[in-house]
Amino acid sequence: MMELEICVDSLESAIAAEQGGAQRIELCSALREGGITPSAGLVRAVRTRVGLGLYVMIRPRSGDFVYSNEEFGVMRDDIALAAEFGADGVVFGILTAQGDVDIARTRELVELARPMKVTFHRAIDMSRDLVAAVNDVVEAGVDRVLTSGGAPSAMQGLDQIAAMVDVSAGRVEIMVGGGVRPDNVQQIARATRADAFHSALRTAVPSPVTHRNASVFLGQVGLDEYVRHVVLAKSVKNLRHAMEELVERKRG
Template sequence: MSGRQLEVCAASFASALAAEAGGAHRIELCQNLAQGGITPSYGLIREVRRQLSIPVFVLIRPRPGHFVYSPAERAIMRADIEQCRALGCAGVVLGVLDAAGRVDVAACQELVAAAGPLPVTFHRAFDECPDQAAALEDVIGLGCQRVLTSGGQPTAPAGLPRLAALVRQAAGRVSVMPGAGISPATIRAVLEGSGAREFHSSARGPVVPAARGLFGVAEAETDAAVVAELVRRLAE
């Protein structure tokens, strides 16, 4: 069925290429997934933009950890957004909370303004909001195009009841995009149980032992075959 889309979270150049090769509709480009992802380097953004024909959304997150940002950190985020615009990226992915875990509307308005015409995805900072129904209205009021969420649970399959409620509440005003735990084995259940139309997955294959670095740590790359299987199951 048309209209369903797969966004792949790519944390390297190789993963970005694999996402496109597998048929992903869009990528979210980041680095350091082991700590939840941060803004990728200028060089990575530029080279991915040069090589890919599918839309590239860039994660705007200056550091790992919580989503309450200082004025200096927000200035860095604005500068990164401006850089993404200059490089011709298709959109940005961001989120700022206040100390109570609510959407920091004023801070997010600054960043959305910096994005200008670029579509904005509100990322999984949303899952730390204690009142997701109120948070969704804030995200809609900001003019975001979509919100990435696992329904407040560790994985989207575990958060299905909340995801379905959010999709109903959104009523087409924003796309509720399930993410976390989306695999070929789970994507149909999440699709059918949530009513969502867009889905987010890292689509990673196994870690290749030879790829381990100096400290014996390696992140699995996106696997084009896994991406293709996810796309196939979405189209069933």
């Protein structure tokens, strides 16, 4: 069976992911910045309302993946909180300044997280040698890697993802992310031989607010403050259907 993980940053989207047939969610905040650790209240609410596998992003800030001792301490605390709130897994990525996987720190967090599962996120796409990085995360004890093959999208990184699947040799699961959609997931699966996929599937939803101050930006200048991006159940169903269709073809 192919696995589908949906990246969400709200309770609304988490519920939609479950209704659409996903197996797992990655829960973040601030997806416009690539995702950071969600609040304790959001984690608790999602765990209470959603029965899917719940993986919590552990990322104390946006930007690069080289962390100070203080930031690393925050990551340790957030992993403990994720476990307390009933998460099934955590998601993080730590690199050295030279662009290698920080094996020692990754292993420390993996051991702290157990018995939860651990995904090493797309920080791996910023590493200098993806094949070597796969071996490094295996050494650190990681269960799963999320990757676009070091490219802007999975479609552009097909060959590298396939190489990562080969070198993993079943020691760690390679999960493909980065622009995975119903119209390309079958091509990605055939080209990479991966069977786990990750997608945000975000749809813009206009705000119901009628009074608007368009001259003020509370976040990045130029971003529309009156548009939210959410996951729709029908989007997840369409992606799930495309994946199941490929499985049926293989069986036939």
